[in-house]
Each structure stands twice: as C-alpha cells, then as structure tokens.
Amino acid sequence: MTTSDNAPSTRARSVANARPVPVISFVSAFFSNFIVQRFLLFLLTVWVAATVIFVLPRLTGQDPVKEKLLLEAQRGGSVQAGMNEMAKEYSSRLGLDLPIYEQYVNYMTDLAQLDFGYSIAYFPRTVNEIIADSIIWSIGLMTVTLTLGFVLGTGAGALLGWSRSPGWLSYAFMPLLTLSAIPQYMLGLVLMFIFAIMLNLLPFFGAYSPGNLPEWSLGFILDVLKHSILPALSILFSAVGFWAIGMRGMMINTQGEDFMVQADAKGLNGARIFVRYAIRNALLPQVTGLAISFGTLLTGAVLVEVLFQFPGLGNTLFYAIRVSDFFQITGIVMTIIISLALATMVIDLVYPLIDPRVKYTQN
Amino acid sequence: MVTTEQDTRLDVASNDDYALRIEGLKVYYGTPRGLVKAVDDVSFNLRPGERFALVGESGSGKSTLAMAIMRLTREPGHIAGGHIYLGDRDLVEMEEKQIRSIRLSEMALVPQGAMNSLNPVMRVGDQIIDGIMDHVPPGEGAPNRTELNTRIHDLLVRVGLDPTVARLHPHELSGGMKQRVAMAIAISLNPHIIVADEPTSALDVVVQRQIMQTLGRLQEGLDAAVLLVGHDMGLVAQFADTIGVMYAGKLVEVGTVPDVFKDPKHPYTKLLIQSLPSFDISRQFVGIPGMQPALLNLPPGCAFNPRCPSVHERCFREVPEYLNLDVGRGVACHLFDEEATN
C-alpha cells in the first residue's frame, strides 16, 4: 500500500517515541537518558531533604543540639567519657561558631559517606551501628506486609471493579475497605487488645520472647513469626484496602476504554479479557501509585512498630525522640528517606518494562 | 406484527436465504430522566455477500444498532425486544458463552476509526493470535507458533501492512495502520458477516478511501456480508449495494443505492441527497433545516415532522409504519400509505 499510511504516528505520545539518540553530542545523549535523569532526580531528592533538615533549624538561630550535648557532657560519669570531646567536635564542625557554608560542606561530606556520627544516648556507639541493628527488622516487616498488601489489595480491587463479578463481592468487600480507612496504629491497638489481652493468643510486644537471643534456629524463627503477626496484620489491613480502592477505580475506568469493547467483539474468553486486557492495563497506574504512596504507608508502619515495641527503625526513632538524641534521629530519618527514594527510583526504572508506551530514551 | 407479515408475503424466502435477519429490534437506554429509545422497532435483512450501509446523522441510533447486532450493548442500554436471526439461530436469545464463540468466527466487528480499539500494552501480533486461540474448537489442538506466525504474516499482507508490524505496539502505528490491524483481526477467522461501525471516522480523506477499498477487497475475498455504518452518504454510496436510512432510532428508508439515489422516497432521504456537495451541477450547498429531536422527548407522530417540507396533519398524530414497496425497498412515511396498500 501507499507509504503515507505506513508512516509512524505523529500523534503518539511525546514520551513514547523511541528516536535514535543523536551521536553528535554525547553529553546531551547522556542527560536525555531516562536512567540518568531518574538517578539525578534521586540525588536531587536526597539533597533537598538533607538541605531542608540542615537549613530549617538554623533559621531559628538556636542550637538545641549543642545545648543537649553540653548538658550530657556536664552529667559526666563513666559512660559519658568522651562526650566532652564529642561536644567540642560538634561545635568545631557543625556548631553555630562556624560560618554557615563551612557547616554545610561538613554536613554534606558526612552525609555523602553515610556517616551520621555518634549517638548521644548510647554514646560510644555510632548511629550507623544502631541503625544496622534495627533496620533488618524493619526491612523484614515492611517487605512482607507491603508486598502482600499490594498483591492482595490489587487482586481484591480487580475483582471488585470487574463488572462481571458476582454482586455479593461488593457487599463483602466494601465494609472491609471502609474499615481500612482506620489508621494502622489504631487498628493495631484494637488487634492488640483482642488477640493479646482478651484472648491471650499472641504476644503483644517485641519481636521475640524476652529470654530468647537472636539466632538462626527454627524455634527462634517461629517465635519471631508469632510476634510479627499482630504488627503485620495492622499494616496489611490498611494496605490491602488502600490498593483495593485504587485498583477498583482503575478497573472501572479501564472497562470504559474502547479496546475493552473490541476485546468483547473479538469473542475472547472472559478470563483472558479480565487478566490480559483489564488487569494488565489497570495495573499501570497502580504501579505509579506505589512510588507515590510508599512514604505514607511507611510512616504509618513506623508507628505500628512503636505500638508493638517491634525493634525496627520506627521504634528506635521513637526512643531517640524521647531522649532527644539528635544525631540518631537525623540518621534514622535520612536512612528512611534514602531507602524510600531508592525504592521509588527502582519502581520508576522498572515501569517502562511493563508499559511499552514509555521508553528509556526520550526525545 | 405487520412488517413481518408483509415480509413473508413480498419476498418469499426462508431464514436460510439471508445471512442476517433483524426483526423489530429495540434497544432502549434507561436514564434517570426516562427511557431513551435509541433503536426502535427496526427490521431489515442482509443477504450473503451483500454490502448494506446504514446512514443517518449522529444520534440516529445506527451505531447502537450495529453494536446490538454484535450483542455488545452495554449498561444502561439493553435489547428491549425483537430478534436477530443468524441463519435460524436467534442471537437475542443466545447465552453469553455461545455468542462469544460466534463473534469473530461468524461475525466480526471493525471498530470506529476514532477509537483506541487495540490493547495498548500488547504487541499487534499477539492481539491477532488471542482471537484465534480463543476460538479453537474443543477437541482440536491449538495451532503451534509457526502456524500462527504464517497466519499473522498472511493476514497483515492481506490488509496491506508490512508483516513486521506484528512486532510493534499500537502506539507505534498511525490511525490508518491501526484500522488495518483491526481489519486483520476481523478477518482472521473468515467470518461471513462483517459489521463495520464508521471504520473511517477521524481518518483523513486519503486514508478513508484506502481503508474502504481494502474493506471492499476483503469482502470480495471472503464473500462476506458487510453491514457498514456511516454518516457520509457519498463515501457509503461508492461502497454499498443497499442503503438504509435511519432517523431518530427508526429505519425510514431502505433500497438499493441506485434506487435510493435516483428516486428517494422519504423526505429526509431527499434532503440528505440534496445536501451532498457535487461537482456536476453548480448549485448552492443545501443543509437540512432544524435539528434532530432529542430522543427523550420525541414529538408526537412522525419524529421528522418539525423539519419535514411535506408535512401534513396526519404526521402529527400517527407514527408512520414501515411499508414494503418492493423486494428490498421500503419507506416509513405517510406519503406512501396509499401506494403500499394499492
């Protein structure tokens, strides 16, 4: 046939066109690369967060950190040995005595090396050591609950939004979804009361029984699992609801698309239309949503850790706040921010693999 | 029903002589403000290999009718009555599962050109395959990958596309190419009825002609009956054998293209033909005065009465019945009541 018909569409989305990158300018090619751009956004995110944390308190002209350090140093005692040196070190590097740009350079250098300094409360220990102890618990709890929540919620939402689902489904699910509007830690409170206090079925705090020491044995793992059920359920419940509501809306929108009519007109079997046409397309905004709502879900989970005294980052943060351990707080907050930014970057980088309209190279 | 009686009297034919028989089909939409009769008591026949075109302005119910024939009416619409006979099977009575097996294998839809009718996340080739795979008769083995590849290759060539298009995603295709892919899917199981619902809308004029030519070629190759829905009388006239004019949910005139153009019966058809731009006679461009009434509050009597130049007292009282004037020729207008009875 004629060529005019076969020319690539000019109406295609602007991001979608994979054009050969001009070889003339390597630099422009480098920066127009999606991966590079996304990595720069990651760096920008971390930098902005770090700068905000640095600048805001200095706007007040006070230095509560220094006051706290001096206070601790005055208390003296054997444990506090070295606290004086630490206070001096702080004043000379990050205190108000120095011009602000030098403080900033020092602060950023430390951050670039992921060095968050010493803990004030547990002085000889570094913040990094404390984070290393607790982060493993958080990662375990979060990955399991957030993945399971996404999978179960998306599945439930897909069924809820599917016009051919039996009617009782919406009666069964909608009250559950409404309940998922309850904050995670509030739900945790109820679960704790019912299962740990009233029924006395499950332990109500900690990640393992007090006498146990962490080790790789079956008994210990079972103990941990038993302790994790309640915190995990509290997070899971609202995560499932969150994703189900989003997916339901997307499924309903997708069913209004032209290609769904055409899929019916092709006489495809129902299961194929449901999975390959409806879910496959409705899933795309869900994945984008994953990147956006990670933060909200995670901060909720922090409070669940506090409630159940689960020894993860959230609980450690809570104790650091109680004793005003500034370095530990900053360290944990920055760790969470960096891991979140990393996670969202990974999602954004994976996204083009599932949506063919988005390509790694942009024009 | 009078129409049916007259049908049997005038054209002595059984269901087998027709590829498709529509009898008194009604498609209604329930809206909060009342029932909208989008298609109201429409009957017509489609012979094997016939090219039947439905024309009418937008909102006349022609696309609704096409979708109802495929049993693709969606909520809040529903088929409120009538029959669609495919051979001697009535599609209106059919189970969802049966109708699915008939779609594509016996009757296929070429969608509107303006629609994004291809799944954006699947390769073109896979979208041709899944239709084939879901229509493998029970007990028969599914075709293997090489067989499928040759079929895709063959189908794409038949609709005038490069076979490499199979590996592309829909967003990489132009509007015309997408429409060709849709046609390749439609003919993938050699259906004997093709419903083409404004296949050229939103395409530019050159591409429109090419698409219509391709559709014509495919129709000849398959010897399938085509039900073409369009609003462009000129484009449709070049393609079709028979033309059906719809107005406000009713079929107001049916006839062969030469008959209808030479001797339009219904005042609306006359106006439609007069309003066609023409090179031969230099005259003023004429439109049809007034607007199609909203389907929710149709005027009493004939729906065309506010715009009709030959309106008379009876048109405000009675809804004109569809009258068969000859085999495959009919009109719904009070002007012809006597002619039909004589």
Added chain:
Amino acid sequence: MARVASARNLTMRTRVRLARRRFGIFYQERIEPIFSYGRRNPSLIVGLGMLGALLFFTVIGMLVYGRTEPHITGRAQDSRLDAYVSGGAPVQDKRLPPSWCTWCEDIVELEADEKPSLFQYPMGTDTQSRDLFATNLRGIPLTLGTGLIAGLLSVGIGTITAFVAAYYRGVPDVLIRLLTDVGISIPGLLILIIIRIQLGTELVWWQLGAGLAAVGWVFSSRTVRSQVLVLREQPYVEIARQSGMSGLAIIFREMMPNLIPYITASFVASVAGSILASIGLEALGLGDFSSPSLGMTVYWVIQFGAITLGMWWWWLFPLVFIVIIFVSLFLISAGLDEWSNPRLRRQA
C-alpha cells in the same frame, strides 16, 4: 411608585402564599436536586452525616458539659471542660471507669462516699485523674482544626502552584514540577519530626496544621495540575484564549467550575492525610503536651500502657472518634470520586 404601593397593599395571606411559592421554587430547584443526587450517591451522604453527627455531639457536649460546675471547688477553672488539665477527679491517682458502667470493676477500691454519681464521668478518668469526657470533647475540635488548617493551606498552595505551573508553562512549570516530584518522595512526617525536634518548642494545633501543609501541598498541587493540563487542551479553553479572554478570566470562568470536584476531593484527602500525620506525630511524643487533642490521648495511652492496665475506656473512646473521623472522610472522598467520575457508580 405604583409598584411599591401595590406591594404594600398585599394582604398578609398573599404574602405568605407568595413566600411559600417562592420557597417551593427554591426547594424544587436547589434543595430537591441535592436530595435526589444524595439517593444516587449514598457514600457522600453517609460520610457527611457521620461527620455532622460528630460535630453535633461535640458542640452539644461542650454546651452542656461546659456549664456544669467543676467538681473540685476552689480551683480557677470556670467549668469542668477546662478542669481536665490539672485533673478533675476527686480522688487523686485513682482510675475511674465510666461512672455509668456499674458492672465495671474498679481498679482501685473506693470509699463509699467517693463513689461518683451515675453520669459524673461518662468516659471515666485516666491515671492522672483527668476527666476523659472533657478531654475528648476538647480534643475532637483540636484535631479536626489541625486537619482543617492543613487542608485549606495545602489545597490553596497546591491549586495556585498548579495553575502557575500548568498555565504559564516554561521555567515555573519545570521548577514546580521538580519540587512536587521531589516533595512527594520525601515523607513529610519525617521532615516535621526533625523540624519539631530542632525547634525544641511545642507546636500548638494551628502551627502543627501549618507545618503539615508546608510538606503536604505537593500532593494537592500534583492532583490539580494534572487536571489543569487536561483542561488546558480542551477546545472551549482554546476558544476562550483565542477570543482574547484574559488568563485570570479563563482560570476562574472556564476552568474553575470543572476543577471544583477535584479540588474538593484533594481537600478532603489532605484533611484526612494531615489528621493522620498529626496523630502520628503526637503519638510519637512530638505534640503539644498541654493539649488534650486525640493524638495526645493516644500518646498517653501508649505511654501509660492503658491496654495492659485494662483501662479500655481510656483508648476506646478516642479510638471511636478517630475511626468516625477517618471513615467519614473516606466515605466523603469516595462520594466525591463518584461525583467527578460517574462511571464509578455501579449498576447494582
């Protein structure tokens, strides 16, 4: 003159009839559509009803309870509503269950003359002898107020930035988009924790709300901006632009009416999000310790281990209020979703 005279000559009856008819038209045109829409969108109505009931309960409670005499005489408080802070119960260091709960076991043995009357402490007292009914009554408006301030500011900033970005394009667009992209991937609560810690002072409810808006506006901005981008390409906006309508006129006359559902939905979402974050912040111990807000009650509940102490009244009542707030906001936002996207309405 004649018209005035005739208007004066109207009899009382005619006036009443006229007023009734005028009201009838008003009712038919304005009120009835709301009801008939409400029937089609039950979640919006149920949500608004729940929130309304909560507010009604609070206002009535404050009016009634605020007028009763403080239990302890000789104190400066003029009503029991304010007596909670320093502890209003007659018996210090005693935890009383709700006084109507006759079957509840007292945690501490009380002397016969210390027994409170039936509705003296409708929600009991906490370990510091605070009247929890008064605490909750004071806490609900504080918590809602924080959310309201945060929601209004977020949506205000978000909408303005969205318009600036989407309408003027170019450099402002790039900057605002970058800022929202970055802002969304930084959890605002964590930034607030740092700010609050470094400030060293406690934030009162409206300061907390303003702080939450400072980190929360990016979400509103993103939602509104994506809608403005869609609207900007609509033919009628294009026509308005070509016919020489000014930018502000286009924004307010052509685009705003279509954005209202999205802005409202974004407002409800940010109120809910801000209340969630404020309770979280307070539960972490970063709230105003002299404030009786619901979040602070949660903090004390965790601090004093109310659950293990068996003091169910301490956590159950604020929990119920928090659940009512979140579920009603959830239903309202689901209803608004349906309003702006009628497709979501199921056939069932």
